Amino acid sequence: MRRSEMLSRMLVIAGVLIVLLVPLAVRFYDGQGIVEIHGRMAETGGWSPSAIKAQVGVPLHLRLTSDDVMHGFAIGQSEMAAVDVPPGKMTELTLTFDKPGTYTYYCTRWCGLNHWRMRGTIEVTSDGLGAPQPVSPPLYVTLNLDIDAPHPAPVTPLERPSALRGAAFTALLPPSYLTTDYYRSYSPAQAFNDLRSDPALKSLNNAQLWDIVAFIWQSNTTPEGLAAGKQLFAQNCAACHGENGAGNGVFADKLAAAGEKSSEDMTGAKGMQMKKPVNFTDPANMLGASPALLLGKTIRGGMGTGMPMWGSIFTDEKTWNIIAYLYSFHFTEVTK
Amino acid sequence: MSRKQWFLIIFAGLAGAVIAFAPLPVRVTPPAQRTLRVEANQFAYSPAVLAVNPGDTVTIELVSTDVVHGLYVDGYGVSVTADPGQTTRLTFTADRSGSFRFRCNVTCGALHTFMIGKIQVGSNILLWRALGLTILASLVAIILFPRPAKAQAA
Incomplete structure (x- = not known):
């Protein structure tokens, strides 16, 4: 064989090899360390994968896409802004965790009745120090509240209490009623009864006492907190509980219908089934609930009733803001 | 083309212009x-x-x-x-x-x-006008271009 022919043959072979090897190498190196997550409606599988692992301090690269409708992605218990995950697009996201633990990621755009079931976990580990921090039990546990028991309000106001009118009686009010602990541990109806039996407030009539209750509730929140609670309610609660809290959201009828169809539990009881969402505008129900009780219901969820468990999603601050907003269906706020 | 056909075309053109541009007596409702x-x-x-x-x-x-x-x-x-x-x-x-x-x-x-x-x-006036023009055009076409005599067998 001539030398020039040899050279040209080798050139051709080298060219073929490059064409084959370069895409392979790119594919191999490009996919390193990137987790691709597909979102589907919970009925058809939710997130896949739904459990991923990460290291403290090591950036986690995510590539998110949806296989059906618009979804969203956020990490629970964090201030991370939610990103939208539309179908047909790749949403790239890089997360870095500075504490070990199990993080929940969840869908942030309503994608059907079972939207809230669309969750997954990120197991974040660290080498050596930095064990998971112990968490203190939530208030409803320390108060030993039964959060599934009915909580009718023994007394309800005849007219809508006003915090503004209540503020006029601050001079008479013992300061112990204005503490955060008091507000969180007692329902408005209990607070009313406490005030009624308080000798310092003997001269006031019932409507005035309800105004003071409204003032106590008002003084434990801020306009910013209420606004944040209102927004969280609209995004996370209104689809079932209704935009005005009346329990008539767009999914309310579907939940009730699903409840009739859902089967009995293992003991044959019908108690644990999908239910119509609670009406927050009903004073007989809401004014008998303390913030601690509502906190328990919110963070633990409804255990089969269709109410999601929000404990792994909302920070305590967010939950308290939502709860403060729920009471604003009954009390007129102080307007400045 | 015969005189008659020219007359028809001019008449059709005028009728078409009326259908396309004539202001219709539309009921005007105050905006709400x-x-x-x-x-x-x-x-x-x-x-x-x-x-x-x-x-x-x-x-x-x-x-x-x-x-x-x-x-x-x-x-x-x-x-x-x-x-x-x-x-x-x-x-x-x-x-x-x-x-x-x-x-x-x-x-x-x-x-x-x-x-x-x-x-x-x-x-939807545009739809009605278009419909009118289409009917007019088909009528004119039918009159202007009569069915050709049966093709002779080859």
């Missing part, structure tokens, strides 16, 4: 504020046909009952999206009359592209 609630689910709007008068200020309240949907009005180029539980409002002035499609502009599943509705602003 209109709020229309539209529920969106996979894969339809309810109601799917909206009717308003020209000049109305239209507010469409979009309520989604399952997943995130949108509403885009063709011809007006305005759009809005709604999550379940978060009703959104789209306000625009219906200053162009005719019939316009509105469609979902957030991918909402397999049949997303078929999620279409219609907003009718006034009566």
Whole structure:
């Protein structure tokens, strides 16, 4: 064989090899360390994968896409802004965790009745120090509240209490009623009864006492907190509980219908089934609930009733803001 | 072409101009504020046909009952999206009359592209004019070009 022919043959072979090897190498190196997550409606599988692992301090690269409708992605218990995950697009996201633990990621755009079931976990580990921090039990546990028991309000106001009118009686009010602990541990109806039996407030009539209750509730929140609670309610609660809290959201009828169809539990009881969402505008129900009780219901969820468990999603601050907003269906706020 | 045919063509041209451009005695309704609630689910709007008068200020309240949907009005180029539980409002002035499609502009599943509705602003005069012109043109064609004699067998 001539030398020039040899050279040209080798050139051709080298060219073929490059064409084959370069895409392979790119594919191999490009996919390193990137987790691709597909979102589907919970009925058809939710997130896949739904459990991923990460290291403290090591950036986690995510590539998110949806296989059906618009979804969203956020990490629970964090201030991370939610990103939208539309179908047909790749949403790239890089997360870095500075504490070990199990993080929940969840869908942030309503994608059907079972939207809230669309969750997954990120197991974040660290080498050596930095064990998971112990968490203190939530208030409803320390108060030993039964959060599934009915909580009718023994007394309800005849007219809508006003915090503004209540503020006029601050001079008479013992300061112990204005503490955060008091507000969180007692329902408005209990607070009313406490005030009624308080000798310092003997001269006031019932409507005035309800105004003071409204003032106590008002003084434990801020306009910013209420606004944040209102927004969280609209995004996370209104689809079932209704935009005005009346329990008539767009999914309310579907939940009730699903409840009739859902089967009995293992003991044959019908108690644990999908239910119509609670009406927050009903004073007989809401004014008998303390913030601690509502906190328990919110963070633990409804255990089969269709109410999601929000404990792994909302920070305590967010939950308290939502709860403060729920009471604003009954009390007129102080307007400045 | 015979004189008669020329006469017909001129007559048809005049009639066509009348059909296309003659001002119709349209009832003019004073513009009003209109709020229309539209529920969106996979894969339809309810109601799917909206009717308003020209000049109305239209507010469409979009309520989604399952997943995130949108509403885009063709011809007006305005759009809005709604999550379940978060009703959104789209306000625009219906200053162009005719019939316009509105469609979902957030991918909402397999049949997303078929999620279409219609907003009718006034009566659809353009449609009637087009219909009239078509009938006129076909009449003229039938008269002008009579059926050719049967082709001779080869």
